[in-house]
Amino acid sequence: MKGITTAALALILSCSALFADEQFNLPVSFNADGTINRPFNHRQWVNVGTTLIPKGEINIIDGNPISTSEYIDTCVEPMSYAIYMATGTWPNGTQIVKEFTSTVEAEPGEVLVESHYNGLAMLVKDMERFPAETGHLGFFNFGHHPEPYETTASAMPREQCSSCHEATASDQQYIFTDHHIGLKRVSD
Ligand code: HEC
Numbered sequence: 001m002k003g004i005t006t007a008a009l010a011l012i013l014s015c016s017a018l019f020a021d022e023q024f025n026l027p028v029s030f031n032a033d034g035t036i037n038r039p040f041n042h043r044q045w046v047n048v049g050t051t052l053i054p055k056g057e058i059n060i061i062d063g064n065p066i067s068t069s070e071y072i073d074t075c076v077e078p079m080s081y082a083i084y085m086a087t088g089t090w091p092n093g094t095q096i097v098k099e100f101t102s103t104v105e106a107e108p109g110e111v112l113v114e115s116h117y118n119g120l121a122m123l124v125k126d127m128e129r130f131p132a133e134t135g136h137l138g139f140f141n142f143g144h145h146p147e148p149y150e151t152t153a154s155a156m157p158r159e160q161c162s163s164c165h166e167a168t169a170s171d172q173q174y175i176f177t178d179h180h181i182g183l184k185r186v187s188d
Pocket residue numbers: 050051060061072074096097098121122123139140141156160161162163164165174175176177179
């Protein structure tokens with residue numbers, strides 16, 4: 001049993017090295033001007049949890065109050081997810097999105113039904129592009145509105161995005177790992 005676990009871990013770690021060095025799985029897609037391309041398949045990534053934000057609360061990416069309650073789904077690129085779950089460390093190349101979904105106004109006692117996707121934000125861990133102060137994370141915003149989203153995005157200023165994430169630096173590696181039910185590791 002122990003042998004199998006060790007072999008599985010070795011395989012994942014070697015994938016991790018490939019991922020970091022040769023963009024093994026889904027490459028983080030940067031352009032020459034430093035903008036990033038929107039991932040084309042983020043809804044096939046691993047959904048690690050959903051947060052419900054009540055109507056009237058401020059949306060984090062545009063600073064405006066939301067007109068309907070919104071779900072936020074957090075989805076992790078599958079190789080990043082596998083490596084984190086096996087090792088407890090977010091690898092270089094990690095990609096995580098949060099996608100916002102508007103809802104239909106519900107009467108008391110009714111279920112809160114989703115109406116349409118309404119925005120996409122993303123973080124990328126890249127040891128070369130982003131500084132240690134942000135945990136080597138870059139933050140991106142593809143718009144808070146119905147689709148189509150922007151196809152490219154520039155890195156957001158540190159003060160706009162990183163501030164809250166930096167509070168998790170020492171125990172959660174700048175990512176709100178503890179907020180997501182799907183990121184609980186057996187050893188946690
Ligand atoms: C006011 C504090 C705050 C600010 C500012 C902030 N975030 Fe976050 N962020 C959070 C919290 C709390 C979570 C985890 C809870 C959730 O939303 O699911 C989170 C989660 C995320 C996640 C999912 C990965 C994770 O760490 O859980 C992404 C991606 C993300 N934020 C991107 C951004 C971007 C892009 C910006 C800037 C536009 C930003 N954040 C600004 C508080 C903040």
